[in-house]
Amino acid sequence: MSESTTAQIIMFPTRALASEAAIAPDRGPAEPTEAEARLTRALAGLNDAVTAQRAAVAAWKSSLGDLSAATGRLGASLRSYNDSLGKLDARVDLLRTEAVKLESWADNVVAGDVLAGEG
Numbered sequence: 447m448s449e450s451t452t453a454q455i456i457m458f459p460t461r462a463l464a465s466e467a468a469i470a471p472d473r474g475p476a477e478p479t480e481a482e483a484r485l486t487r488a489l490a491g492l493n494d495a496v497t498a499q500r501a502a503v504a505a506w507k508s509s510l511g512d513l514s515a516a517t518g519r520l521g522a523s524l525r526s527y528n529d530s531l532g533k534l535d536a537r538v539d540l541l542r543t544e545a546v547k548l549e550s551w552a553d554n555v556v557a558g559d560v561l562a563g564e565g
Contacts, residue, residue, distance in 0.1 A: 480485065
């Protein structure tokens with residue numbers, strides 16, 4: 447073995463009788479045993495399940511992408527809404543200030559008329 451080799455492969459013995467019976471020219475291919483048939487069905491079912499799982503994971507990833515895009519749009523919409531509310535708040539404050547000035551002016555006018563009427 448070379449210095450870079452880290453493992454040695456050990457070959458397992460094969461079932462000579464089963465392989466010889468499977469390729470015997472006079473009998474044709476051997477019928478699988480019940481256990482082999484069950485194993486084949488189980489492996490086919492497992493393969494189908496793995497395929498379905500892959501499809502489900504792909505759909506899930508796609509849904510996550512869609513959700514990410516939707517939350518991004520929602521975030522942008524909320525920031526825009528927040529900006530609009532900020533501008534509205536500034537306008538309401540300005541209107542409140544103007545209303546207080548107008549109220550003060552009206553009070554002065556009414557007070558002046560009352561004083562002018564008494565004299």
